[in-house]
Amino acid sequence: MTTSETSAGSLIREWRTRRRMSQLDLAMEAEISQRHLSFVESGRAQPSREMVLHLAEQLSIPLRQRNQLLLAAGFAPSFSEKPLSDASLAPAMAAVETVLRGHEPFPALAVDRHWNLISANAAIGPFLADVSEPSLLAPPVNVLRLSLHPGGVAPRIVNLAEWRAHLLERLRHQNDAIGDPVLIELEQELRAYPSGLKSGRPA
Template identity: 60%
Template sequence: MTTIQRPVGELIRQWRERRRISQLDLSISAEISTRHLSFVETGRANPSRDMVLRLGEHLDVPLRERNQLLLAAGFAPAYRESRLDDPGLAVARAAVRRVLAGHEPYPAVVVDRYWNLVDSNESIAVLTEGVAPELLAAPANVLRIALHPEGMAPRVLNLGEWRADLLGRLRRQVETTADPGLAELLAEIRAYPCDQPETGNPERGEIFVPLRVRHGEAELSFFSTIATFGHPVEITLSELAIESFYPADDTTGEYLRQLAASRGAAEG
């Protein structure tokens, strides 16, 4: 099959429209004339490599897609992509492992752009217990693990609102990246059954959407934070995210600490 490369001007215009930025606003922030930007978008002018990079930065285009802009303009990619086990990423890998280990006894995961599981700490087992083995087989996808009827979903007490939050995050990611693979994942996850209303309950006075999950006879409650690498110039690092789960109440915290102590005693 022959892949047709779309003109760089058309791609820039689509990214600008996706970001809901006018030509005037973009030209001011990128410090180019509106006339020249218009000529670039219509194909009447060819942008320089520096201009493509500048426009990509001001449009907040992901690094992977910035390379596509450069290729469409006839330039070599600027951002390299490495395997996570590449020696050049050793320092980053070590930092990720420190974060995961330091978060014990609470669960934490590392995911890539497509929500595939890259790494996790031991405490993630409190969330994945009972998940079908095929969902945990590599490449395991944390959204499938979370929302598939053979995954965590039957144990999630507030499945509707937690599902709505996850789908909202994925939908915003699709809008940000325009990635067809993520759009396919969104369509798949949306099709999973859910017998609860997919809305939150602000009357409870909560400050975040919690994850309420059953573990054995216990009912646990979590909130999470998401960390990314600051100012990455490498595609793999730019697409990694560390999601760390924290106990949303004292009961959950004590339960996890006791669970970790029991695990340590058994291993010792």
């Protein structure tokens, strides 16, 4: 469902549920009446821009999703977003490269919010030498997919079952926190990969 098809109230209810808060919990945190919050969620009351941002703050909604919430409520986004290639981010990207080089001879990499590879140091190369599925190395390279795919690095990981469980748990927590559709789809894909457990043991 797109933002244009979703009301601000339903998004607030979705985030409240994601945060495992009752209407009373959120109303108390936001210092508003539960009745007013109920009206906002049901669409019987139209929240002001200030109320949208206030509720978003109480729910710890990420800035990108706050923009979506504002759009759903009929307001312009408040938070700007720039691609990593933007000139204003050049100093930050240079700092990232410095940190990566500083880790050599040990491997280090930088990823974006979707776990796509942004940059890596030279020590990463040997880890990719035996990747048998070329598509895994085609940009954008998703490091979680590369790590757990049977045609990627997974066959070389001795404790694959433990590593897989760790990555999936971390991704699950990330999805619980931000509900990014791209990451939700990625988690579903990764869970379908072989578990790394010996036959007869539960996944």
